[in-house]
Amino acid sequence: MSEVHPQLSALLERIAEAGYPDQTKVPVEEARRITVERARRFYGPPEPVDRVEELTLPGPAGPLRARLYAAASDGPMPVVVYFHGGGWVLGDVDSHDNGARALTNSAGALTVSIEYRRAPEHPFPAAVEDCLAALTWVAAHAGALGGDARRIAVAGDSAGGNLAAACALHSRDGAAPPLAFQLLIYPVLDSDLDTPSYRAHAEAPMLTAERMAYFWRCYVPDAARRRDWRCAPLRAPELAGVAPAMIVASGIDPLWSEGLAFAERLRAAGVAAEHVPFPRMTHAFFQAPSLLEDARAAIDRAGAALMRAFATEPDRAAAK
DSSP, rough: OOOOOHHHHHHHHHHHHTOOOOOSSHHHHHHHHHHHHHHHHHOOOOOOOOEEEEEEEEEEEEEEEEEEOOOOOOOOOOOEEEEEEEETSSSOOTTHHHHHHHHHHTTTTTTEEEEEOTTTTTTHHHHOOOOOOHHHHHHHHHHHHTEEEEEEEEEEEEEHHHHHHHHHHHTTTTSSSOSEEEESSSSSOOOOOOSSSHHHTTOOOOOOHHHHHHHHHHHHOGGGGSSEEEEEGOSSSSSTTTOOOEEEEEEEEETTTHHHHHHHHHHHHHHHHEEEEEEETTTTGGOOOOTOOHHHHHHHHHHHHHHHHHHHHHHHHOOO
């Protein structure tokens, strides 16, 4: 295993000293509480943005909670629809507040962070259905929110990256609004738990192979269904025509191999795809930009890529 960056090592030590129990061994509501508390205690102060609003969006099975973040702007802003991580089981807009705020400012955008139904109470494909409904609603109401419906991207970390990639494939197929970009942050992209990085980083800090197996059991209990590209986008038969992508990768992470494989498949299909590695980072590092130089660098790289995509999207959309 690669050496963890000293800044991250110090953060991991502080988290370990808090003595949280294994979240896969406690009731799910307790595990979710720990996720939010840990983020608030240890990931640094929230970055100010120009505007924050709490939203309620219609979902296929009931209302969905969302949070809007807006950067300072004189006109309609490009829109990032963000899906939080947490293995489809944990996480919410509160636990992922830091990353969403920093990305909003870096991209000069309006970000709408979405809470979707979580497993095990709501297994696959509930989360996908909610994210597609939220993306469609945001696109339809972008103007009223202060955004530009011609410039929309999806983004997400971990399980949220999985959902963003699934939405991008649905968009390509006409089942979701057109997208300018997909930002995938150490995403879950396949259900294969025996890749080189799963073997090399089985005991990685923040996300072990055993923990990831637990999340898969919660989200897709029927192992035969895990071949479905809607939960494993790397298994999509064709990737041509999806939105350009950036994959932010943590080097000490069981998910490294599938992120790299997805980037390679996208490029082979003619899709512009950038794989941005942070070799000394573990899973979840993106959420601590005020503490970790690599997190700040990742957010700045992602924001710049979104800006480039948004700068060209109106012309491309108008030409269609």
